[in-house]
Amino acid sequence: MNSFEWLIGLRYTRAKRRNGFISFISAASMIGIALGVAALIVVLSVMNGFQREIRGRILEVASHIQVSGQGNRLADWQTVANELKGAPKVLATAPYVQAQGLISFDGNVQGAMLRGVLPAQEDQVAGLGRHMVAGRLDALKPGEFGIVLGQDLARALGVGLGEKITMITPQGNITPAGMVPRMKSFTVVGLFRIDMYQYDAGLALIALQDAQKLFRMGEEVSGVRLKISDPLEAPYVSQQLAQASQRPLWFSDWTMENSQYFRAVQIEKRMMFLILTLIVAVATFNLVSGLVMAVTDKQADIAILRTLGASPGSIMQIFMIQGATVGIVGTLSGVLGGVLLALNVGSVVSFFEGLLGMQVLSPQVYLISSLPSEVLLSDVSAIGLISLVLAFLATLYPSWRAAKTNPAEALRYE
Template identity: 60%
Template sequence: MLPFELQIGLRYTHAKRSNHFISFISIVSMAGIALGVMALIVVLSVMNGFQEELRARILGVAAHLEISGPGDRLPDWRGVLAQAAQNKSVVSGAPYANAQGMLANGGNVRGAIIRGILPDRESQVADLARHVKLGKLDNLKPGEFGIILGGELARMLNVYPGDKVVLLTPQGNITPAGVMPRVKQFTVVGIFEAGMFEYDSGLALIHLQDAQKLLRMGDDVSGVRLKLDDLFRAPFVTRELAQSLRGDFYLTDWTQSHANFFRAVAIEKRMMFLILLLIVAVAAFNIVSTLVMAVTDKQSDIAILRTLGARPGSIMRIFIVQGAFIGVFGTLLGVASGVLLALNVETVVPMIERLFGMDLFPADVYYISQLPSKLIWSDVAIIGGISLLISLLATLYPSWAASRINPAEALRYE
């Protein structure tokens, strides 16, 4: 049999009241808590999706970890790669040669990072091959001086596959007229779109051997790019390799080279959590108002219960049950609707766009044309737990006030 405090508390939540305003505020409190919880779950899921999408786009071009030598020169890259491969977390590696240059096509001139790669090995450390929209990565052949440009860079130069571009590098040739920049004509053999403006507007790929000839590096490279079995262990693997590698090297992982992106997303996520939590707090204030008015409305009932032997603690528990019911029901409703919406954001957003005849994420403005969402159940548990805690705390003062009512004073005018 249920305790009488629980029975009476539940009866107060659904029994017909003479004061319908109390019932209205109770419904508003439930709706407010449900709305706050739903908004928190959906917004955090969307931000998790953005974070994962951003990470995927960055690592589609960048590697998990890079090893470079002093002066951007690494003489024995095969030996360095062999040493690094002894670490169990290292899956594969590929050499690269980096240089800055100017690309020109007629009157269009743009600066870019020129990266020399081995196409077969590059596919083992990054997903760049799947971002090549026109042509393919294997079109880079040694000695043919082909080049693959980022989509924005190709647009600014006004070139397409098959067109010629001129590359000027700052490493100059000494002539009787002075130091002249090295100039080489390349053929555009492909265009990629990584979805990151930084890469699409400022990165060009050529074959590693062509880069070595152009930069007169011999067999040297700029460094080695590594892929790990777990990208989140990159900082730990960096420290391990710093201790195990023999020689002077610079080690950089993806969390260091793109720290600002992920730090900004993490800070924004925390701030959005705190801001949206205020919705739940405001709804909790409504619970306080509801219980205060309920206590005033039920003073005679409280006095009768006290004269029948109910203790102050029992009276307090009755109104805690009433307020907790509002919080629990609102939280469960918010969690259910929030999870349902977060799992179907990709379906709901197009429906809203069709309904209002507007494009929320136009492809010509945003690289991410669809709203990403990733539901993390630990976030759902934290949001639900905090909502229940706030709701429970909101019941304490009105319930305590109810337990302090003097039966004689309450029944004097009855």
């Protein structure tokens, strides 16, 4: 493009038009593009942050990979653990016993997932020990029948540290009166909080040997939990370990166990991207109408430029520059505003929660209690590029229409 096309195109963008409605449409288009771009960045950043928070909190409790035998029972687990610990990318192993049970205290009954662990080894494969709000994980001693509860589970039962609860297991005792559930008294020796309702309200930990006695497993365990160097490689490492194993073992990873969460987030992220892109598209349609009206308003100017020797291509470039300027300014404003809002969205939401006296995110529904955000350069770049492309495409028809203006017809009534 020559310099005079830029000069005139930018001048048309800055100049006050005779028809103020045209200026209003251009301003509305610019604001619409900025709002659409900002909304896209904020929404995708919140989705990314939600996924990151859920992944991090899941990995504080769940293992990267779990290995179990047939019937969810694994004999000779020490040999299996030693073999797996020597595999590439495996950092630590820990046995576990897992089953469901009922916890009763003072007339309150709650279902829970019971996990028998060796505290020293459990701390190597998961970070639960860092989230104790009362007591210690290593207070789980074999034979003492201590239990560590999630804070929300303890609150629902109304139980505190040092108090005794009654554990009711699915395996019953056969008596002359029929099948009677097995019950065992446990002492609460610790409370943890992950800030993820699924675990805080539904998980209880006991010593591995106590769990083996409680569920009549002898020396067997449910399986072995593994920690690897990169959790995101868990599916690949799990597959490699399964192929290399000479034993009939079942390998699963944390992405399989929690796939519904991440699949839901990905689907929602794609749908929100498509829906909010329509906001940018609507703003570009406004840009089309504003440019068409600007072309009509500038008929005499176009005719004079043509008589002075400007080619149809130059006329087209002038109005493309005018429309592209609106798109670029709107996009850059939206990117800047969206990134700033996304980086501070937690503070903004907290402010409105305090102002309105309500909680935006219920942990029972959304699994987290605060609004996270993670701005990814790839998302910002893609949104900015899409906005610029749509704005550029919006300039083509009005610019082509300007280039087709007949100077004689345009000047006839001037």
